[in-house]
Amino acid sequence: MPNILENLKKILPDLKENEVLALYTTFKIGGPAKYFFIAKSNDDVIKAIKTAKELGINFFILGGGSNILISDKGFNGLVIKMENQKIKINNNIIFTESGLPLQKLIRKAIENSLSGLEFCIGIPGTVGGAIAGNTGSPKEWIGQKIIKVTVLNPEEEIEEIPKSQCDFSYRYSRFKYDDKSIILSGEFQLEKASPTHIQGLVNEYLEKRKNQPIKYPSAGSIFKNPEGKKAWQLIEEAGLRGKKIGSAEVSEEHANFIINTGKAKADDIVILISYIKQQVRDKLGVQMQEEIKYIGF
Ligand SMILES: Cc1cc2nc3c(=O)[nH]c(=O)nc-3n(C[C@H](O)[C@H](O)[C@H](O)COP(=O)(O)OP(=O)(O)OC[C@H]3O[C@@H](n4cnc5c(N)ncnc54)[C@H](O)[C@@H]3O)c2cc1C
Incomplete structure (x- = not known):
């Protein structure tokens, strides 16, 4: 539709067409975005969203692409890649x-002797993606340190949402499945601590990450831990460690990671995920739920 493209380019001159999304995901998987725009500021984000809505184009907000699986067909709409990156420190905030x-963010906190987010050391992605998915470990998550989140709401107004209304819980926030509120920024409450104390925590958390298969592309943990259980243990108990479909493989190092050992297709990953779910359900009676999100399927 040349008209749509022309109109988009009038407002977003740096817009790209048919940009391959595999370049922007940690899985290294994903077909082309029909339209692709890198938003360098909040104004860019707002402009892109308003324009997409006015023109009736589907849009998708892409952070670091580290917790999603994008289809091989790609995304038939506008992908807005978030690169709005201002940061300010005021005492402990x-x-x-x-x-x-x-x-x-973690580096800045450490440089300023601010403690509280060390558990996020080594986690890829953006602050917005981390807030949306309430990133962290089963017991510590980023929402615990939030004071408030500023969003562009579905009415296209800028709204401040205090922590109490973000509904943070294990790997969940009100933003996770709400594609209409776009997180523009967040404010974090941290505590002053000595560099030795902070470095001690950083080393501890880095040690815990050593079982993650970082040599291969992945999207981190595929499944959430079911209540009182560990997803990786269930997958191992079902005998699926090392299970392969095409170039998609259940990691030998950490069974809740699926790794892309070559040129895995999104479909290989989807088939492997559904096989794992079926096997764990049949053998162990547990229904697993994905932590990752599917885009463009
Ligand atoms: C090697 C590896 C290790 C990992 N370890 C961990 C871990 O220890 N703990 C953990 O919790 N996760 C982990 N992850 C998963 C992932 O890194 C996190 O969930 C991360 O916070 C996702 O952020 P992102 O910017 O990449 O989000 P994306 O994958 O880009 O997006 C995820 C979802 O958030 C939405 N989103 C992104 N930005 C915004 C925004 N500004 N406003 C509204 N919605 C938005 C997207 O639309 C999408 O629906 C790991 C991943 C890898 C590859």
Whole structure:
């Protein structure tokens, strides 16, 4: 539709067409985005969303692409890649825009002797993706440190949402399945601590990550831990460690990771995930639920 493209390009001159999304996901999987725009500021984000809505185009907000599986067909609409990255520190409070890489936030906190987010060390992605998925470990998560989140709401107004209304729980927030509220920024409450104390915690958390298969592309943990159980243990008990479909493989190092050992297709991953779910249900009577989100299926 040349008209749509022309109209989009008038407002978003740097827009790209048919950009391959595998370049922007940690799985290294994903077909083309019909339209692709990198938002460098909150103004860019707002402009892109308003334009997509006015033109009736589907849009998708992409952070670091580290907790999603994008189909081989790609996304038939506008992908807005978040690179709004302002950060400000005021005493123990850090304000950051949502496109900042999570690891830059952690580094800034450490440089300023601010403690509280060390458990996020080594987790890829952006601050916005981390808030949406309430990233962390089963007991510690990023929502615990939030004061408030600023979003562009479905009425296209900027709204401040206090922590109490974000509904944070294990790997969940009100933003996780609500594609209409776009996180623009977050404010974090941290505590002053000595560099030695902070470094001690960082080392502890890095040690815990050593069982993750970081040599291969993946999307982190595929499944949430079911109540009182560990997803990786269930997958192992079902005898699925090392199970392969095409180039998709259940990691030998951490069974809740599926790794892309070559040129895995999104469909290989989907088939492997559904096989795992079926086997765990049949053999152990547990229904597993994905932590990752599917895009473009
Ligand atoms: C090697 C590896 C290790 C990992 N370890 C962990 C771990 O220890 N703990 C953990 O919790 N996760 C872990 N993950 C998963 C992942 O890194 C996190 O969930 C991360 O916070 C996702 O952020 P992202 O920016 O990549 O989100 P994306 O994958 O880009 O997006 C995820 C979802 O969030 C939405 N989203 C992104 N930005 C916004 C925004 N600004 N506003 C609204 N919605 C938004 C997207 O639309 C999408 O629905 C790991 C992943 C890998 C590859």
